[in-house]
Amino acid sequence: MNKKLYKMMNWPEIESVIYSDGDRPDSLLGAHDTAAGILIQAFFPDVAQVTVVLEKQDGNDQEGAKARITMELADDDGFYACLVPGKKADELRYHYEITANDGSVKTVQDSYRFPSYYREEDEKSFSLGVHYEIYERLGAHPMKYEGVEGTWFATLAPDAARVSVVGDFNGWNGRAHQMSRFEDTNIFGIFIPGVGAGASYQFEIKARSGHTVRRSDPFAFEVLEGTACESVVASPEAYTWRGKKPVIKKTTDEGHELPLSVYEFDPASFGTFRKAAEILPKYVTEMGFNAVTFRPSGEEANSPYAPDSRFGKPTDLCRLVDAFHKAGILVFFKWNPVSFAKVRDGLSYYDMKTLFEYEDPLKRDTADEKRSYFDLADKRISDYLIANAMFLAKVYRADGLVTDDIAQMLYLDYGKTDVQHAVNMYGGTENLEAVEFLHHLNSILHKTVPEFITIAKETARWPGVTGGPDDNHLGFDYKLHTAYRDALVEYMNTDPLFRQGRHELLLEDMVYQYTERFMLPFLSKDCGPAAASILSRMPGASEDEKKAELRLLLSTIMVHPGARILNLGETAADTEITGMRAMVSALNALYKQNPAFYENDSHPDGFEWIRQMANEQNVLCFLRKGSHPADFVLVLINYSGTGWKTRVGVPYAGKYKKIFSSSAAAFGGKDGGTDEPVTAESVEADGRSHSCEFEIGPNSLSIYSYEN
DSSP states (O other): OHHHHHOOHHHHHHHHTTTTSSOOOOGTSSSETTTTEEEEEEOOTTEEEEEEEOTTTTTOOOOTTEEEEEEEOOOOOOOOEESOOOGGGGOOOOOEEOOOOOEEEEEEEEGSSSSSSHHHHHHHHHHTTTTTTTGGGGGEEEETTTTEEEEEEEETTTTTHHHEEEEEETTTOTTSSEEEEEETEEEEEEEETOOTTTTTTEEEETTTTTTTEOOOOOTTTTEEETTTSEEOOOOOOOOOOOOOOOOOOOBBBTOOOOOOEEEEEEGGGSSSSSHHHHHHHHHHHTTOEEEEEESSTTTOOOOOSOOOOTOOOHHHHHHHHHHHTTTOOOOEEEESSEEOOOOSSTTTTTTTSOBBBBEEEEEEEHTTEEEEETTSSSHHHHHHHHHHHHHHTSSOSEEEEEEEEEEEHHHHHOOOOTTOOOOTSSSSSHHHHHHHHHHHHHEEEEEETTTOOEEOSSSOOTTTOOOOGGGOOOSSSEHHHHHHHHHHHHTSSSSSGGGGGHHHHHGGGSTTTTSSSSEEOOOOOHOOSSSHHHHSSSOSSSSHHHHHHHHHHHHHHHHHEEEEEEOOOOOOOOOOTTHHHHHHHHHHHHHHHGGTTTTTTTSGEEEEEOOOOOOOEEEEEEEEEEEOOOOEEEEEEOOSSEEEEEEEESSSSSEEEEETTTBBBBSSSSSSSSSOOOOSSSOOOOTSSSEEEEEEOOTTTEEEEEEE
């Protein structure tokens, strides 16, 4: 090496590159202005020769339009350098020709000549927790940067001494593409030319102690099939959408609610997103649902931006959402902002110190210590989650989200003993950071995407889950009414002979029915893996009796106040519950056709008891009411194994026609006739001046409409 070049070498910095333990390789590698000209330095271990090829300013690299400079080997480990005449390194266009030890030659662009794609304004908003599109800057993004095709990589790693991108494009060598810390921030980034969609990668993180680990990308848009560890460069935005995104108003102009009936499914039951796209839109439409919900990402929540690789790639998930939208069906994603599983190469101790999880051990882990709670006190982590929700809404065109149980994040003592949990600044067990996060989440989602619907699962009866966050509520549109579901299932699992002693299970729910805007859930975990599972738990000596009980359970949920989210426990090939499907389809049709079932779903005016204390008969009678006096239906339910002939009070004189029976032959029951309308008589019953005499079959639910 000539003396002039030798004196320009910064040997401590060179060693930091050679031993890959520095966080600013861009300050040394690449082209830099000096008094003697432009100094170009590069690190290529185990090669025979490195040549700098200078390009014209327009990027023209044709033969005869370039100059070639052989770089000098400054260090035997593979550090090269050369001087190029000039004074503006940032305007210099060049690439390398690498001659391998076997004599082969390849062209390589210099990653360190590209400025950071992460900007100062990104850092300001990210650190404040208000960069709602941070997923566009962090992660892996294939792009054309300054005329060169490649991928921008970036990650958050505050405690790392060094971060590298490793992948199938560099032999998983952590010394090949060392990332640079952006100024004095916690963000590491690098643009790697020639790397495109489909490339597998991870981030190799070196701690100040010298220990090195590999981590999957928290912002990865795709993960390698069969593993949650390797990330894949992908671009979901590349999908060409064909269906028009349905728009549903949450209420009418008069403030009345609109029907919302959601079908839940597990993609595993249908094999792949593609298979589900072929089967489900038509099936869901025939069943009368106007929305679906499923979990698109892995349940461990370590890659919330990537679809579950078992079911397909980002384009496959886009295709499924598109298919539903073309059928006019809303899509709600199941979403976990609560905790993540402690898996190898995941979010746990990401840079070998706590980052995504709390540092305080009393706040960090779930009671079973298998998962860690997201550190919502860190604005960057709350931004990571809010941006993920925004990503699902904007990139995957989700119409809403259904959260996992937020009670776990709202209560610091959830499932823990007194010595296992922390307290807040006031000595209470409420997680104030989680409250602030949920306020923020719902506020920005509803402001940015007004038609977006957020649905919370919350099992600890936190007050004010639904309602505007400005009114001291968390801001969700719906809360899953798991308490009612649990009480009803407990009642239905009781033999009809003993139900009179459990009648309160049917009534206690109405005490707080209108404290929230509820959605009634009957989900896959309630059904079991198939219809046979839920049938086996129903009381009854015969299969017909069990099916009657199941029809009664499902129809009770369908007529109760609130929207509903339902799963019949089926798979793609399941024929066990054909009658149940026909019944649910009929109930969905009635639900959408009769304003009485939905206009006042969240208001006491929409429900009126007629007979609720008939414990000995196991009978309930009530009205569902719309916005006009004549918009009502009469619901009669018999939970006993014996039929009843009884007189029931009704609101008005006139005729009452049966429009539904859960025991109809079409649904697998024994009620084969079409009942003639029943005429109200001037006979007092249930405190009303008019009444009708009805026959209520065993284990059945009937609905009557009013005919003036």
